Structures are given as C-alpha cells and as structure tokens.
Amino acid sequence: MSEFVKAAAAFFLQMSVFFLFGRLLMSLLRLKKDASLALVLGYLLYFALFEVMAVPMTLLWVPLNGLCIVWGILLALLSGTAVFGMVRGRRKETGRQKYRRKVYTYLSGHSFWIIPAAAAVLLQCAFGALYQDTTVDAAYYVGMTSTSLYTGTLGRYSPYTGALMKYFQGRYVFSAYPMHNAVWCRFLSIHPLVQAKTVMCVINVLMANLIVYQIGKQLFQGEKRKADLMVCLVCVMQLFSYTIYSPGTFLFTRGYEGKALLANVIFPMVLYCSLWIYQDAAGRGAYAALFLVSLSAACFSGSSVILPAAAAAGVLPVLFLRRQFSRLVPFSLSMVPSVVYAGLYFGTQLGWIAFAAS
Amino acid sequence: MAGVTVKDMGLHFVGICMKYYWGGCLFFVLFCAGIFWNVLSLAGGRFGKKEACTKAGRQPAVVLISMTIVLFLTVYDPFLVKYVIPALHFENEYYRFFWILPVIPGTAYYAVRLVFALRTGWGKALAALAAAAVLAFLGTPLEGVVKNFQMVENIYKVPDDLMDACRIIHEDGDQEHPRVVFDISLNTVARQYDPSLGLVLGRDAVLYRDGSAVVTVDPESLVYRRQKVIMDKVFYGEKVGWKRFRRILKKTRTDYLVLKKDAGLSPYLKRAGCRKAGEAGKYIVYRFEQK
Numbered sequence: 001m002s003e004f005v006k007a008a009a010a011f012f013l014q015m016s017v018f019f020l021f022g023r024l025l026m027s028l029l030r031l032k033k034d035a036s037l038a039l040v041l042g043y044l045l046y047f048a049l050f051e052v053m054a055v056p057m058t059l060l061w062v063p064l065n066g067l068c069i070v071w072g073i074l075l076a077l078l079s080g081t082a083v084f085g086m087v088r089g090r091r092k093e094t095g096r097q098k099y100r101r102k103v104y105t106y107l108s109g110h111s112f113w114i115i116p117a118a119a120a121v122l123l124q125c126a127f128g129a130l131y132q133d134t135t136v137d138a139a140y141y142v143g144m145t146s147t148s149l150y151t152g153t154l155g156r157y158s159p160y161t162g163a164l165m166k167y168f169q170g171r172y173v174f175s176a177y178p179m180h181n182a183v184w185c186r187f188l189s190i191h192p193l194v195q196a197k198t199v200m201c202v203i204n205v206l207m208a209n210l211i212v213y214q215i216g217k218q219l220f221q222g223e224k225r226k227a228d229l230m231v232c233l234v235c236v237m238q239l240f241s242y243t244i245y246s247p248g249t250f251l252f253t254r255g256y257e258g259k260a261l262l263a264n265v266i267f268p269m270v271l272y273c274s275l276w277i278y279q280d281a282a283g284r285g286a287y288a289a290l291f292l293v294s295l296s297a298a299c300f301s302g303s304s305v306i307l308p309a310a311a312a313a314g315v316l317p318v319l320f321l322r323r324q325f326s327r328l329v330p331f332s333l334s335m336v337p338s339v340v341y342a343g344l345y346f347g348t349q350l351g352w353i354a355f356a357a358s
Numbered sequence: 359m360a361g362v363t364v365k366d367m368g369l370h371f372v373g374i375c376m377k378y379y380w381g382g383c384l385f386f387v388l389f390c391a392g393i394f395w396n397v398l399s400l401a402g403g404r405f406g407k408k409e410a411c412t413k414a415g416r417q418p419a420v421v422l423i424s425m426t427i428v429l430f431l432t433v434y435d436p437f438l439v440k441y442v443i444p445a446l447h448f449e450n451e452y453y454r455f456f457w458i459l460p461v462i463p464g465t466a467y468y469a470v471r472l473v474f475a476l477r478t479g480w481g482k483a484l485a486a487l488a489a490a491a492v493l494a495f496l497g498t499p500l501e502g503v504v505k506n507f508q509m510v511e512n513i514y515k516v517p518d519d520l521m522d523a524c525r526i527i528h529e530d531g532d533q534e535h536p537r538v539v540f541d542i543s544l545n546t547v548a549r550q551y552d553p554s555l556g557l558v559l560g561r562d563a564v565l566y567r568d569g570s571a572v573v574t575v576d577p578e579s580l581v582y583r584r585q586k587v588i589m590d591k592v593f594y595g596e597k598v599g600w601k602r603f604r605r606i607l608k609k610t611r612t613d614y615l616v617l618k619k620d621a622g623l624s625p626y627l628k629r630a631g632c633r634k635a636g637e638a639g640k641y642i643v644y645r646f647e648q649k
Contacts, residue, residue: 147553160560229486268463318421
C-alpha cells in the first residue's frame with residue numbers, strides 16, 4: 001500500500017515541478033499563459049538542466065547522493081522562484097474572481113470535444129500504468145536505475161550483471177534519464193520499478209498527449225475543439241499501429257524508455273516548434289523551445305543524434321518560406337547541444353573516445 | 359532493424375525498412391493521400407479557386423508538406439542512405455528516422471478537417487466516430503495492449519514468482535550479493551527488482567545464444583564460453599556432463615539457480631551439487647554448494 005501512496009506522491013510532485021519550471025520559463029520568455037504548454041516546456045527544461053548536471057557528475061564518478069543534494073537544491077530554488085512569481089502576479093485579483101476567470105478561460109473553446117479527449121488520455125494513462133512489459137531493454141533502462149540506487153553511484157556498475165564496469169558504455173553514458181529516476185527514488189524511497197514503469201510511464205503518456213494537443217492548436221490556429229478531436233484520433237492511431245518499431249508500441253509498451261520519449265515527445269516537439277516558427281518566425285520562444293528539445297533529447301536517448309536532421313527538415317523550409325534567413329543563426333545555436341552530443345556519441349561508438357568507470 | 363542491412367538490400371534498404379516499419383498499417387497511405395489533397399487544395403487556391411483553399415489548409419499545414427518533401431530528399435534518399443548510414447554504424451537504428459515523419463499527427467489532422475467540414479454537431483460527432491472506426495480498421499491493434507492485454511501482477515510489474523524467488527534466496531543464504539542463474543524468462547527482470555543479486559548470465563550473452571543479431575558478443579571469450587555451457591543445459595536441454603557443469607558453476611561463482619519446475623533438471627542438478635532451497639510458483643530455487 002505504501003508504494004501506491006509513494007507512487008501518487010511521486011506523480012504529483014514531479015508534475016508540480018514540471019509545471020513550475022514551465023511557468024518560470026514562460027514568464028522569462030514572456031509567453032502567453034497556457035497550462036498545458038507550461039507542463040511540456042517545464043518537462044523539457046527539467047530534463048535539459050538535469051542532463052547538464054548529471055552527465056559531468058557521472059563522468060567524474062560523483063556519488064548518487066552528491067547529485068541528489070545538488071539537484072534537490074536547484075529544484076527548490078527554481079520551484080520557489082516560480083511560486084514566488086505566481087503569487088506576486090496574482091495578488092491583485094480576489095480568489096473567487098480569479099478562479100472563475102481561469103476556469104472560464106481554460107474551458108472556453110473546447111465545448112463537448114474535451115470529454116472524448118480527456119477519456120482518450122485517461123485510457124492511455126491506464127494502459128501505461130497497468131501494462132506489464134517483457135522487453136529485454138528494460139534490463140538497462142530500469143536496471144541502471146536500480147543498480148545506481150543500490151550502489152550509490154552514477155552508472156558505474158553494469159545493470160546486466162551488477163559488476164563494476166571498466167568503461168562507461170558510450171551508447172548510454174550521455175543519456176542521464178535513468179539517473180533522474182534514481183534521484184527521485186532516493187528522494188522518496190520509492191522502488192525504481194514503480195518510479196520508472198508506473199510514475200514516469202504515466203507522466204510520459206500525458207506529455208505525449210499534451211504535445212499532440214499543442215500541435216493541434218498550432219495546425220488549427222487556436223481552435224481547441226479541433227485539437228481535442230485530434231488528440232482522440234491520434235490515440236486511436238497509436239493503439240492501432242502495431243509493429244515493434246512504431247511510436248505507439250513504444251509509448252504503450254515501453255513508455256518508461258528514452259527511445260519512447262524520442263518518438264513521442266521529442267520528434268513531435270520538433271514538428272510543434274516548426275509550426276510555432278511558421279506562425280511567429282520572429283519570436284524567441286520557439287528557438288528557446290528548440291534548444292531545450294535538443295538538450296533534453298540527449299538526456300533521453302542516444303538516438304537523439306538524428307535530431308538535427310529532424311529539426312532541419314522541419315525548420316529550414318519554414319525559414320525559407322518565411323524569408324527569415326537571419327533566423328538561421330538562432331536555429332543553428334539551438335542545435336548546438338545535439339551536434340556536440342552527436343560528436344561524442346559517434347566518437348565513443350567508433351572507439352575514438354572512452355570514459356573510464358573504474 | 360535486425361538482419362536488414364545496406365550490404366544485402368542496397369538501394370532497396372530504405373523501402374524494405376519502411377515496409378517493415380509500417381507492417382500492415384495503412385496510415386502512411388492515408389498520410390500521403392492527405393498531403394496530396396493538401397497540395398491540390400493549395401494549388402487550387404493559387405490558381406484562383408479560393409473555395410478549395412481553406413484558411414487552415416493555406417497556413418500551417420504547409421509545414422507538414424515541406425517537412426515530408428525534405429525528409430524524402432535527405433534521410434529517406436536511398437543513394438544517400440546507402441553510403442552514410444553504414445559508415446556511422448546506424449543500420450540497426452535506421453528505422454528511427456521514420457519517427458520524424460509526422461504520419462500520425464498529420465493523418466489525424468486531415469481526418470479532423472474532414473470531420474469539421476460537416477456543419478451540424480451531430481454530423482461532426484458521427485463523422486468523428488466513423489473516422490476513428492476507419493482508422494482502427496486500417497491499422498493493426500497493438501499486441502499486448504489492445505489485443506491480449508498484459509495485466510500487471512503487482513505494483514512492481516514483475517512476476518510474483520520472481521519476488522518469491524528473491525525472498526527465498528535472501529532467507530536461505532547469508533551472502534550480501536549472491537550470484538544467480540535465472541531462467542530465461544526472469545533473467546532480464548531480476549536485477550530491476552533486486553539489484554543486490556549478481557547475474558551469472560549477462561543479458562547480451564543470453565540474447566546472443568538465443569540468436570539475436572543486434573547484440574555484439576565475442577563467442578570465443580572465456581566468459582561467454584562458460585555462460586554458454588550453463589545456457590546449453592538449463593535453457594536448451596543440451597547434453598552437458600554433470601562434472602563439467604559443476605566445474606563451470608564453480609568457475610562462475612554461482613550461488614543459486616532459479617529454473618522452471620517443468621524443466622525436469624532436479625536429478626541432474628542434484629548430481630552436480632545443488633540442493634533445493636525452495637519453490638516459487640512455477641520455479642524451483644536451487645542452492646549450489648561451492649565446496
């Protein structure tokens with residue numbers, strides 16, 4: 001029973017952190033308030049910052065507790081700043097007025113279509129929470145979390161056997177996502193399997209749907225009811241797209257893996273950013289989001305080396321269509337993390353670089 | 359994609375990968391039809407037929423079209439792929455480039471446009487149901503999710519038998535990190551649940567012995583040859599002398615074996631120096647006496 005309570009607490013705490021990070025980022029970029037976009041951007045900001053913190057610590061053999069302390073302080077600082085900003089911004093309005101206005105603003109434009117959309121999202125979350133997977137790749141993705149937690153190290157022991165490794169695995173060492181699970185397991189004394197395969201699985205399914213909703217809003221130029229229906233139809237297609245390679249299979253059967261996030265969060269975000277740039281080529285928000293996509297993709301999976309190709313395919317034609325050639329500079333800068341990551345990834349894969357683990 | 363290489367497929371590599379990627383789903387065909395319709399409607403608008411070009415069609419959906427064209431001219435170009443992908447050792451993962459193509463959101467987008475072309479609310483609701491039904495009909499249900507749902511046994515999402523086996527091992531012995539040979543069905547989940555266990559059979563060795571072409575294992579290495587002897591006997595029922603088996607268990611510092619009851623290995627393992635430590639559902643936990 002206590003694991004259920006911890007799982008619920010982990011879900012609400014992590015979602016709150018993502019939301020607060022998103023609100024902070026949106027206020028910094030002066031973007032229009034949007035709760036679902038705040039969650040998505042906060043999620044990306046969280047993993048982008050985590051990647052920057054966790055990978056150097058891993059390579060420097062810092063213990064897990066060291067990362068937990070530093071990350072805990074940073075979480076508290078950023079979340080506190082976001083809460084402070086939100087409280088200060090709302091002081092002018094009275095409670096009931098504010099609440100009514102917010103509910104009205106949020107629901108207006110959805111009409112009946114929000115009901116099937118919410119049902120579709122809940123159904124997907126239920127699948128994510130209740131599915132028992134049998135894939136061998138979890139031996140790494142969850143095994144690494146369990147092993148790091150047990151040994152108090154950051155990825156230095158083999159998740160397959162439990163033995164201390166001579167060298168870090170080049171394919172995985174730059175993706176800190178399993179360490180995020182280890183940190184939260186240490187924070188809440190939750191079992192790694194519960195954190196990875198239930199809590200994060202549900203969060204990842206939610207994020208994937210929020211991004212589809214945002215894509216729908218961009219494609220239909222703000223028409224929420226059409227975006228709601230799009231969420232429903234995407235849900236149907238994901239559930240009926242069975243091959244072992246499809247994004248739907250990854251989302252529902254391996255939703256805790258970095259690869260599933262690449263297929264269902266990162267690449268859809270590239271499409272979303274391309275649409276955003278198409279609508280608002282001069283705005284900074286889309287390029288900042290693209291930078292976060294680039295950095296957080298590295299946190300999720302080694303296959304994010306293909307992200308520059310995806311971003312170029314999405315954004316370059318848009319800049320060409322919009323005649324915004326000067327925007328090639330921010331676009332190129334936003335891809336720097338991915339390009340650096342690709343260099344390191346292929347360097348280790350081809351045997352040019354190796355990082356000692358013991 | 360395991361077993362699909364540029365060396366064997368040449369310029370057909372991209373096409374074969376795409377065929378395997380979509381399997382029996384027809385979403386890619388629907389997406390192409392949507393793009394084609396979108397291009398025609400844009401052309402209709404360009405040539406004066408304003409009614410053929412809606413506001414939505416004229417605007418952001420252009421991104422779907424341009425992205426598709428650029429992807430087919432670059433990362434799906436068979437000539438480019440033939441030379442670049444093998445050089446980067448990325449053939450097994452090449453299918454992930456197909457994740458970039460926005461087939462699912464794109465198809466859903468065109469379906470929503472069709473649904474909202476109707477005027478009445480009831481009409482839209484019925485059309486939405488029809489669209490969902492058509493999409494489900496043209497797709498393939500997810501195995502283990504839509505078909506034969508694999509329900510969790512407990513909050514840890516591991517077999518109950520594994521939890522029992524781990525408990526028996528810890529109650530039986532006093533080793534802090536016992537080394538265990540798990541049945542093939544439990545081997546990859548065991549350390550996710552209980553990282554205090556050391557596995558005698560590594561994941562890659564088990565996959566390699568099972569015929570996987572994705573993992574890289576040196577079959578001549580001493581470590582693998584020892585693991586193979588154990589797997590030959592306990593997973594594949596091949597003939598291995600009990601003395602040799604016992605020697606390998608000693609060399610690999612095995613403490614426990616967790617194997618299926620119906621494998622019928624109890625008399626053999628007893629001769630090799632194992633004793634039954636307990637039963638965990640479909641499995642028997644054996645303790646190997648090192649001395």
